[in-house]
Amino acid sequence: MNDGRILIKGNEAVAYGALDAGCRCYFGYPITPQNEIPEAMSRLLPENGGQFVQAESELAASAMLLGAGSCGIPAMTSSSSCGIALMQESLSYMAGSQIPGVIVNMMRGGPGLGDIGPSQGDYFQAVKGGGNGDHRNFVLAPSTAQECYDFMFRAFRLAFTFANPVMVLGDAIVAQIKEGVRRQPPEDALTADGYAALSAPWRLEGHGRRGPGATPRLLKSVYLAEGSLAERNVLLMRKYEAMRAHVDWEEWQCEDAELIVVAFGSVARIARSAVRQLREQGCRVGLFRPVTLFPFPEAALRRVARDRRLLVMEQNTGQMVEDVRLALDVLARRSSVSWHGIMPGMFIGADDLVDPILTALRED
Amino acid sequence: MSRIVFLEERCKGCRLCVEACPAHIIRPAGRFNRQGYEVMETEGRCTGCASCALMCPDTAIRVFRDKSGGRPA
Amino acid sequence: MQDATSDERLRPGAGEELVFDATPTLAHKPTHYCPGCHHGIAHRLVSEALDELGLADRAILVASVGCSAFSYDYFNVDAVESPHGRACAVATGIRRARPESIVFTYQGDGDMAAIGLAESIHAANRGENITAVFINNTVYGMTGGQMAPTTLLGQKTTTTPLGRHLLGEGGPIHMSEIMGGLAGVAYAERCALDSVKHIRQAKKALLAAFSCQIQGLGFSFVELLAGCPTNWHLDPVKANRRISEEMIPVFPLGVFRDVREERKQSEVQA
Numbered sequence: 001m002n003d004g005r006i007l008i009k010g011n012e013a014v015a016y017g018a019l020d021a022g023c024r025c026y027f028g029y030p031i032t033p034q035n036e037i038p039e040a041m042s043r044l045l046p047e048n049g050g051q052f053v054q055a056e057s058e059l060a061a062s063a064m065l066l067g068a069g070s071c072g073i074p075a076m077t078s079s080s081s082c083g084i085a086l087m088q089e090s091l092s093y094m095a096g097s098q099i100p101g102v103i104v105n106m107m108r109g110g111p112g113l114g115d116i117g118p119s120q121g122d123y124f125q126a127v128k129g130g131g132n133g134d135h136r137n138f139v140l141a142p143s144t145a146q147e148c149y150d151f152m153f154r155a156f157r158l159a160f161t162f163a164n165p166v167m168v169l170g171d172a173i174v175a176q177i178k179e180g181v182r183r184q185p186p187e188d189a190l191t192a193d194g195y196a197a198l199s200a201p202w203r204l205e206g207h208g209r210r211g212p213g214a215t216p217r218l219l220k221s222v223y224l225a226e227g228s229l230a231e232r233n234v235l236l237m238r239k240y241e242a243m244r245a246h247v248d249w250e251e252w253q254c255e256d257a258e259l260i261v262v263a264f265g266s267v268a269r270i271a272r273s274a275v276r277q278l279r280e281q282g283c284r285v286g287l288f289r290p291v292t293l294f295p296f297p298e299a300a301l302r303r304v305a306r307d308r309r310l311l312v313m314e315q316n317t318g319q320m321v322e323d324v325r326l327a328l329d330v331l332a333r334r335s336s337v338s339w340h341g342i343m344p345g346m347f348i349g350a351d352d353l354v355d356p357i358l359t360a361l362r363e364d
Numbered sequence: 365m366s367r368i369v370f371l372e373e374r375c376k377g378c379r380l381c382v383e384a385c386p387a388h389i390i391r392p393a394g395r396f397n398r399q400g401y402e403v404m405e406t407e408g409r410c411t412g413c414a415s416c417a418l419m420c421p422d423t424a425i426r427v428f429r430d431k432s433g434g435r436p437a
Numbered sequence: 438m439q440d441a442t443s444d445e446r447l448r449p450g451a452g453e454e455l456v457f458d459a460t461p462t463l464a465h466k467p468t469h470y471c472p473g474c475h476h477g478i479a480h481r482l483v484s485e486a487l488d489e490l491g492l493a494d495r496a497i498l499v500a501s502v503g504c505s506a507f508s509y510d511y512f513n514v515d516a517v518e519s520p521h522g523r524a525c526a527v528a529t530g531i532r533r534a535r536p537e538s539i540v541f542t543y544q545g546d547g548d549m550a551a552i553g554l555a556e557s558i559h560a561a562n563r564g565e566n567i568t569a570v571f572i573n574n575t576v577y578g579m580t581g582g583q584m585a586p587t588t589l590l591g592q593k594t595t596t597t598p599l600g601r602h603l604l605g606e607g608g609p610i611h612m613s614e615i616m617g618g619l620a621g622v623a624y625a626e627r628c629a630l631d632s633v634k635h636i637r638q639a640k641k642a643l644l645a646a647f648s649c650q651i652q653g654l655g656f657s658f659v660e661l662l663a664g665c666p667t668n669w670h671l672d673p674v675k676a677n678r679r680i681s682e683e684m685i686p687v688f689p690l691g692v693f694r695d696v697r698e699e700r701k702q703s704e705v706q707a
Contacts, residue, residue, distance in 0.1 A: 025533050027529075027530065051534070053529060053533060053563070055559075056556070059555075061526075063519065063527045064526050064533070065530060066519070066527055067499070067526070067528060067529060067531040068531065070517040071497075071530075071531055071535045071538075073535065075534060090520055090523065093520050097517070204497050205515065205535060205538065206497060206539070208494020209495065216513050216516065218517070219517045219518065220509070220517070222506065366453075367446075367453075369447055371447075373467070376472035378473035378673040380674065382674075383674045384632075412456060414456055415633045417457040418478075419633055419636065421474055421478050423465075426447060426455065426458050427455070427456045427457035428453040431452050431453065
């Protein structure tokens, strides 16, 4: 293409985005539908002085991520659903120890081995912590290959800003779709110096690097003395609260809408086409798309919802709809929330969403 | 004469030093530290070989060697 | 608490030299380990090796889970906690991210040879330039004396009340022999901490292992046969005797792999 865009898959966009965002290490274990990420990284990182390790398992890959993150080095892993489940061990430790890292989850169908088709069945796994104890990942949900590229910059910055795992939650469609991507880093992209500055207060490097007499540092999640774990959890809770400043969402055709579709990721993208079709037919429908799933754009959703009807569309058996209902709790008597699920593994088009939207629109 | 000093508050009374001393000069002292562990004492000629200190799991023994001699071969 | 007289005694007098004291990297505080536990010896030897080679200021410890979970309290080096068994994977991440650092794990038998067997073997096989210190005391200490992968046949533990049986409960896993067979391993040695002679050898092994890491030769591994008087239900002296009489016959001491000469020569040829 002569407009500066390159034709690549979402997976490849993730790899280029990570590299351009300053990622120095990749650790991963192959799993469909995200294999283009490790394949691209195995070439891109060594070419650029970085490190690529094909781990023996997702358990190991996430533990390597913990290790690299503890040194204040931008690092990532990627996997899909059942592989991400194995990584929860280290993600919980990273949250507890305040260690940054970026995790890309290109969701596939579940439960269990499921299938390799698109799914949003890991919404809960991503936004409710996923591992043991009280912890949260910052979760970004791209819906295009371009966003796969762009969101990697945000993911690494957020990981280092909060010293916490950040998950980029795509699915088989986002991962495999091939489209034009502009490989243009944002102006505020962090440099190696930027990451070093953010990690300076806590990173491990050997105490000698901090000058003579420097105290050794320790990153840990275990707090046995009575009250010390409570203190730790309060600190983490405040941090998760502070993440709300970075909440993000999209509204489309919501101003005069009678019914607003709430959808994220690839379903939001398909829903937009359905909403467009219905608008052409004169139906007053709109789209609200959470871009960050944790923090969830509750306030924005409440503002948009007012006394309108909402239709949550997601490719699972009902997960984000719970957060939508929680967000609107105080307005429950004035708004109504209905739900339309697409079963994991199904490939859908806009036409598949038009009828359910119309049905919801015609309901009293 | 060489000598050893017990850092008594570090001692856990395990007596591995008693067993390790080739000169058999270490014995329980019949006294207890604040942790309630019986501490050790020496009686006899220390060669400064440091076997007790090497064996001690708690780094509770400091060894001073007599520079004038008595060094083990 | 030392009294005034003993403070005086802690310093060398006329004609005396201090020939044994704690090395700077060993934190000078009492440990949480039981009386006669060999973790304290192992901590001291690792600290001495780091100090003698001048590595402490760029060393990073990866702690494990088990009695050694709080090992970071006793080493004056940067440290990170690892999920149970993943220490060699965490160490891989650190060494890849910070190739100028000296990275070592300190793991017990459950951590390294049961829950973390895959991570240990694969890090070794990749030739990760890290050093793994493996404490084998044939029992799970922290959780109260359950069967370890290294528990001897017939050994009674709280989960093998009739003694460990080969079929059904498995035989003791020989980690040094396994490590010795992996191409990525630069150095693998099994030592014991039951006698002064063996402790001296263990120190040499640790120096060799860290030297391999300095030279970038690959994964280095030192297994230390250690006593757990509490969970063996033996006094510390008898526990030491058990190491020489029961453990060493099953876990022979020695070097199982050492590529230092070979790799030096291949460099010369290249």
